[in-house]
Amino acid sequence: MYTFSKKLKTVSIALMLIGALGVVYGFMTSHKSFEEVETMLAEEASHHGGGHEAETKAHVVAGDTDHSDNTHQDNTHDALADVEHHAADEHAEHVEHVQHQIANRPWSALYVAAFFFFMIALGVLAFYAIQFASQAGWSPVLFRVMEGITAYVLPGALIVLGIAVASGVIGHYNIFIWMDPEVVEHDKLIQGKSSFLNLPWFIIRGLIFIAGWSLYRHFARKFSIAQDNADINDNRNFKKSFRIAAGFLVFYIYTESMMSWDWIMSVDPHWFSTLFGWYVFASMFVSGITVIALITMYLKSKDLLPFVNDSHLHDLAKFMFAISIFWTYLWFSQFMLIWYSNIPEEVTYFVTRFADYKLPFLGMVVMNFVFPLLVLMNSDYKRIPWFVVMAGIVILCGHYIDVFNMIMPATVGDRWYIGIPELSSIMLFAGLFMFVVFTALTKAPLLAKGNPFIKESEHFHY
Amino acid sequence: MEASKVIHAIYTDDDVLMSAVKKVKSERYHIEEIYTPFPVHGLDKAMGLEPTRIAIASFIYGCIGLTVAIVMMNFIMIEDWPQNIGGKPSFSYIENMPAFVPIMFELTVFFAAHLMVITFYLRSRMWPFKKAENPDPRTTDDHFLMEIAIHGNEAELAILLKETGAVEVNLVDKDEAH
Numbered sequence: 125m126y127t128f129s130k131k132l133k134t135v136s137i138a139l140m141l142i143g144a145l146g147v148v149y150g151f152m153t154s155h156k157s158f159e160e161v162e163t164m165l166a167e168e169a170s171h172h173g174g175g176h177e178a179e180t181k182a183h184v185v186a187g188d189t190d191h192s193d194n195t196h197q198d199n200t201h202d203a204l205a206d207v208e209h210h211a212a213d214e215h216a217e218h219v220e221h222v223q224h225q226i227a228n229r230p231w232s233a234l235y236v237a238a239f240f241f242f243m244i245a246l247g248v249l250a251f252y253a254i255q256f257a258s259q260a261g262w263s264p265v266l267f268r269v270m271e272g273i274t275a276y277v278l279p280g281a282l283i284v285l286g287i288a289v290a291s292g293v294i295g296h297y298n299i300f301i302w303m304d305p306e307v308v309e310h311d312k313l314i315q316g317k318s319s320f321l322n323l324p325w326f327i328i329r330g331l332i333f334i335a336g337w338s339l340y341r342h343f344a345r346k347f348s349i350a351q352d353n354a355d356i357n358d359n360r361n362f363k364k365s366f367r368i369a370a371g372f373l374v375f376y377i378y379t380e381s382m383m384s385w386d387w388i389m390s391v392d393p394h395w396f397s398t399l400f401g402w403y404v405f406a407s408m409f410v411s412g413i414t415v416i417a418l419i420t421m422y423l424k425s426k427d428l429l430p431f432v433n434d435s436h437l438h439d440l441a442k443f444m445f446a447i448s449i450f451w452t453y454l455w456f457s458q459f460m461l462i463w464y465s466n467i468p469e470e471v472t473y474f475v476t477r478f479a480d481y482k483l484p485f486l487g488m489v490v491m492n493f494v495f496p497l498l499v500l501m502n503s504d505y506k507r508i509p510w511f512v513v514m515a516g517i518v519i520l521c522g523h524y525i526d527v528f529n530m531i532m533p534a535t536v537g538d539r540w541y542i543g544i545p546e547l548s549s550i551m552l553f554a555g556l557f558m559f560v561v562f563t564a565l566t567k568a569p570l571l572a573k574g575n576p577f578i579k580e581s582e583h584f585h586y
Numbered sequence: 587m588e589a590s591k592v593i594h595a596i597y598t599d600d601d602v603l604m605s606a607v608k609k610v611k612s613e614r615y616h617i618e619e620i621y622t623p624f625p626v627h628g629l630d631k632a633m634g635l636e637p638t639r640i641a642i643a644s645f646i647y648g649c650i651g652l653t654v655a656i657v658m659m660n661f662i663m664i665e666d667w668p669q670n671i672g673g674k675p676s677f678s679y680i681e682n683m684p685a686f687v688p689i690m691f692e693l694t695v696f697f698a699a700h701l702m703v704i705t706f707y708l709r710s711r712m713w714p715f716k717k718a719e720n721p722d723p724r725t726t727d728d729h730f731l732m733e734i735a736i737h738g739n740e741a742e743l744a745i746l747l748k749e750t751g752a753v754e755v756n757l758v759d760k761d762e763a764h
Contacts, residue, residue: 460684464672503641
């Protein structure tokens with residue numbers, strides 16, 4: 125039995141406390157008055173040497189083509205004409221717009237970090253179900269680590285849904301503008317989608333997804349423990365686990381897709397991509413596998429997993445390598461089709477990212493593709509723990525930025541920065557994730573000894 | 587020459603062969619070659635063969651393929667007959683790069699795969715019209731053959747090989763074996 129070491133527990137609680145303080149600080153400082161924002165903009169304008177008038181004009185042009193959260197349906201031409209007549213109005217509107225973006229930042233930062241850690245747990249749950257459905261022989265020694273991580277699916281998902289709903293109910297529609305009735309009133313496109321995108325239905329869908337995932341997790345864990353205590357010739361629990369894994373995977377691939385539309389894609393309610401669900405899946409899958417590898421190596425370094433050998437690590441690293449490439453394939457497929465066809469309402473998504481998010485957008489491709497490709501290509505390196513840890517940390521940072529790029533452009537626009545709200549949100553949820561996962565690891569022996577494939581897994585040799 | 591004399595030990599089971607290889611290696615004999623009807627996992631390590639360098643060759647071939655793709659697309663689509671790609675007539679390679687990524691990927695894989703296979707065949711001395719080196723046709727069916735060069739020690743070697751489970755031990759003149 126594993127005991128949650130005092131040191132690690134202290135670290136996780138400290139992370140949560142410091143994170144929580146930072147999050148509160150982020151919220152406290154995000155409410156700027158109209159005048160404050162006005163002075164800030166004026167300072168920025170003088171700093172860049174450009175006139176304010178020109179910037180307002182540029183912003184209106186950019187706003188109508190790039191910003192999905194713009195409430196105006198006027199086309200660029202009309203907006204430009206308006207600038208001449210109502211420069212003062214536009215100025216006020218611009219200041220208010222920036223004021224909103226600044227207010228959105230702590231919400232978005234919290235949401236991105238919450239989603240990132242939840243996505244790790246859900247990715248691991250899918251990986252775990254695949255091991256059962258395919259009756260994999262190499263992985264059963266890692267099952268308890270995976271079960272530990274999936275303990276975070278329920279709290280993590282509830283937190284994500286909670287923040288999403290709170291941003292509309294408590295906050296001022298800080299993440300999802302389609303929750304704002306005033307916006308919907310002036311927006312034909314959102315009106316057309318409002319039978320799907322409305323708050324009650326959003327909450328019900330979310331709860332259905334979460335219920336399905338948690339039920340599978342609950343029963344898979346139950347059967348896994350029951351199989352440990354069962355007679356050596358009694359494989360009934362394993363068979364049950366196999367059956368529910370197959371059922372869960374069908375449920376998962378539908379709900380994961382819909383979840384990605386609901387919880388991520390709808391931040392840009394005008395924009396849609398048909399392979400978005402797959403794209404988010406690749407991200408959560410590779411992050412989940414990376415975390416399995418990291419926690420396995422941590423526990424092995426404490427001599428708690430003597431039955432895990434180099435070949436298991438090698439296989440996990442192979443998965444990290446392969447799914448990183450799979451992620452790139454989907455990322456590029458989504459990008460290339462939209463770039464090629466160049467349809468305004470689609471391409472605006474990438475124009476915003478290229479204009480305002482060049483560094484995180486292209487940096488993420490380097491971190492999620494080029495780096496793992498070069499570092500993990502060599503077969504021998506996949507067996508060196510510190511090498512895999514290094515690659516894993518870069519992959520996790522890269523996928524955090526991936527989620528960041530999915531949410532932030534729609535909510536804070538060019539007012540982004542990875543500062544106190546972002547880092548403290550990461551710390552808050554990293555602490556919570558560690559606390560939940562390592563507590564779950566103490567609940568059962570670290571070897572699923574009853575699994576019929578456990579001998580094969582222990583002797584797994586590449 | 588005496589070096590052209592070899593001993594052929596024939597086995598009928600891959601597990602027996604593996605333990606025989608370990609035994610022969612531990613007695614410090616040099617195994618020339620082993621002929622098997624199918625790849626035996628871990629045999630190369632047991633024989634003490636150096637790890638393959640084909641991965642490095644493959645990486646280099648991939649880089650060549652990538653370069654060929656870039657140069658080729660630049661010539662075809664940008665220089666020789668400039669194309670308006672996706673309604674964005676910029677006539678610049680880098681701005682149209684996303685359109686070329688599939689080709690870059692495909693040619694990387696194509697070059698790596700084909701040149702790797704060709705390299706493997708050449709390195710294994712298998713070129714067209716080459717006479718088969720296989721000393722015993724049974725190794726293409728269900729027998730395993732271990733070939734060891736002898737230096738006037740055939741008697742003790744034969745005893746050792748019999749001990750390891752060889753079903754047949756033959757002394758062969760290498761030139762005749764061809």
